[in-house]
Amino acid sequence: MAMYGVPVLILKEGTSRTHGREALRANILAARVLAEILKTSLGPRGLDKMLVDSFGDITVTNDGATIVKEMEVQHPAAKLLVETAKAVDAEVGDGTTSAVVLAGALLEKAERLLDEGIHPTIIIEGYRKAMAKALEIIDEVAVKVPVGDIEKPEEREKTKSEIKKILYTTLASKYVATPDVLDKLMDMVIEAAFTAAEKRPDGTYNVKLDMIKIEKKKGGSLKDSMLVYGVVLDKEVVHPAMPRRVENARIALLDCPLEIEKPDITAKINITTPEQIRAFLEEEARILRDMVEKIAGVGANVVICQKGIDDVAQHY
Incomplete structure (x- = not known):
């Protein structure tokens, strides 16, 4: 673009532009590449990834949220998929790998439909109808978890047992060493949720997540994890003679x-x-x-x- 004979640069010098079907296929390819990277870490046979950042720090994980956070993605379409994964992690707390892999598979199928001459608007409309049907089926096949009165010991233990089944499928995919550690972490999570739960008039419970805080300290092992019914301050006392723990604090x-x-x-x-x-x-x-x-x-x-x-x- 030139104005009065003087060139005006809107984009950075050296920037390349694509449009039409070429741009569409480039976006699909970028998203599929990201999905292929995460695909091998999905499921019970998923493999760990070793990530090395610009400072040389090494992270070994198969957690999709951690992988996408550590990756330096440049392509706009792939960045959009990364933001989608982060949104899923923030809202649900799990399922980031599944979300990216599913998106990659949908784009792969969409590319085949594009090759057959189907307009992108029609493909999008088809996916929206499929999503509505999927949500309808999910509600039909969903298994309701019976939550009893957690203030009564018998119902509390029964509810705890049901929630443990759900937690196991989530925590088992994380990097947890042994079954006894896994069992301890599940007990801590459930007890923390029960403690922060507030009973509604209709008998259901609202867990106040802002009342639960996770403090991480270097050293030790997962077995040293504990649940504190109180307040934990990650600060040093001003004098070494001061106590580190205070009961019935005012x-x-x-x-x-x-x-x-x-x-x-x-x-x-x-x-x-x-x-x-x-x-x-x-x-x-x-x-x-x-x-x-x-x-x-x-x-x-x-x-x-x-x-x-x-x-x-x-x-x-």
Whole structure:
């Protein structure tokens, strides 16, 4: 494109453009290549992939969500499929590999229909009708999981047993070492869900997922995983003598510092004798001690401070 004899570049220099059937086939090919990469990691005989990033870090996995996140995809059509996989993972938590492989298979069939001269609009309409029929059949063949009153021990165990069957098909495809570890993880997941479940008036339950947090720590093994009925803070205590675990905690949340702040005004203190230095430090310590005593006076035994904590205050 030129304006007044001066060339204007809309696209980056060196960019190639395709259109029509050529562009359509290139998009289908890119999506199918991505599907072929993930296909070998699908199912009980699926193989692990070894991924090496630009920093040389190695990831070994057969999880579709992890694979698509680690891949550096450039083609726009393949990127669209990657975003689809990420959306499935965010919404459902599983099935990313199946979604990509299914999309690749649908595009492969669509390409054959294109070769027969069928217009893309007709193919899309056919797929939409097929999707509606598939959703209808899924509702017909779906197996309802009986969820009893989890507050009653007998019904709680029965519901737990049914949910375990579902969890096994999901967790068994992940990189979990032994059956005993798998069983432990399933118990933890179910107990966490039961704890965060809120009963509705109609007898069903709503699990508040935002009440469940997963904290990962390096070192140890999966056997060291535990379920904590409380709050876990992935922070260091400010003093080594402080406890790492507190039962029946009364927590004080502070958005102000536990230290003496510098005044906004410009001030100058003249100290001429050692006694004045001692008095100055003692007054600072008294102010900090008063702060700590006020917190202790309300019964708080855990203090979470958004700002700084003075070294002197840490020792009280």
